[in-house]
Amino acid sequence: MKLRIAAIVASSATILLIATGCSVPSDTAGGGDSTAAPTREIKKIFFSNILPSYPPLAEADKCFLAEAKKLGIEASTSGPTGLSTDNAKSIDLVSQAIATGYDAIVMQPIDKAQFTPVMEQAQAAGILLATMNTGDTTDTQDFTIGTDYAIQGATIGEAISKRSGQQNIGIIGNAPTGTHLLFTNGVKDGIESQKLDNVKFIVDAFDDGDPNKTVDVVNQMLTAHPEINVVLSWQGLSAAGIMTAIKEKNAGGKIVGVTNDVTPEVAQGIKDGILFGTSKQNFCQMGIGAVDNLVAISKGEKVAKAIDSGITFVTKDNIDKESN
Structure with a gap:
């Protein structure tokens, strides 16, 4: 079985919710484990949301911020205004987060070619990366969370x-x-x-x-x-x-x-x-799970490479x- 993460929305330049045609082999938790030695403590975390005005993704924002606050982590989110995705804007926000010195970034890279360079920059800076609801569009992230x-x-x-x-x-x-x-x-x-x-x-x-x-x-x-x-x-x-x-x-x-x-x-x-x-x-669970699993990786704990947040028909x- 292969784990494929859904997305909801996309732009003309992308392939969405959300993007490329590769997939992550799944096991019971989905796609094996992401492991790491303990990294720097996560004190600041950023979520680059592709459509924060879209109600389900607004819910992801809300739950992301609430979970970070509960864990004592400084958190912020941002994204394009309106109801059209803007890859250039999303990439610029991630670049700003790298320059600002965030310890972890959650993002929605709906186009592999466009997003991989900035993801590699984050990785080179020692920043932990989670992707939300974009499946195996990219492979630079520490893990992805969303719909299977x-x-x-x-x-x-x-x-x-x-x-x-x-x-x-x-x-x-x-x-x-x-x-x-x-x-x-x-x-x-x-x-x-x-x-x-x-x-x-x-x-x-x-x-x-x-x-x-x-x-x-x-x-x-x-x-x-x-x-x-x-x-x-x-x-x-x-x-x-x-x-x-x-x-x-x-x-x-x-x-x-x-x-x-x-x-x-x-x-x-x-x-x-x-x-x-x-x-x-389950966008709320995506927001919560992104925070929790990034924190786990920062402590050297094992985390599934692909995490299914579930759906209800x-x-x-x-x-x-x-x-x-």
Whole structure:
């Protein structure tokens, strides 16, 4: 089994939530162990958040800061404003954190080529690195924490298979590589491994990680492939566009969306039947786990190289519970 970490959102230049197509072999904890001799004490820790305005990642910020405070560690977070990722901004923030003398950095490197140089700079400076929800996009980090795509793909496939009749899936992503590829492979592997005969992957389509383009991309995909009746995306910000496209085609009940994360908009879409379900990722645990495991490594303790923070698949049956 391979551990693949999900991401939620991405930019046109990236491959997201989040990026490249390599994977970390997993064992019971995921991908072996990261070990180190005790390093300098972590007194200051920084989180470069790719979308701090996106509610689930705002939750990661909150839990990261609370856990650091509990442990007596000075912590700060920052990221691009608005709801579009900006790799250059994220990289610049990490560079500033290196120059400022942080002891540990949590980051979301959604493009290996762009982020590896700054990660190597941090490593050369003796700074501990954790990546959040970007899987094995990069390999310079001490560990990664987030959603396991193999588990998520199997979970999504099984849930969709419970719908009546043939289920033909079209997947919306930002680009045909990186996290999108990890996610798509996770879904396809889940369908095959569980022998879900009534579930079939048809095609994927790309909106450059720009939610303003999602409606048109979904409409074009559905026009080109009218057999598709499930529109799936790992990009949390694609939910609105998916729902709008389904409504514009007056296809409610015939075509459903499946998304990532639970927001008020997604919760309402599930209740209205436009969305069949969504994967609720555990962003609070990502924030907490990033801090705790960096501290453990600084003390010379063993930490899994890839840590699954878990998901819950949410439908009408449990939306009230999971959206509270």
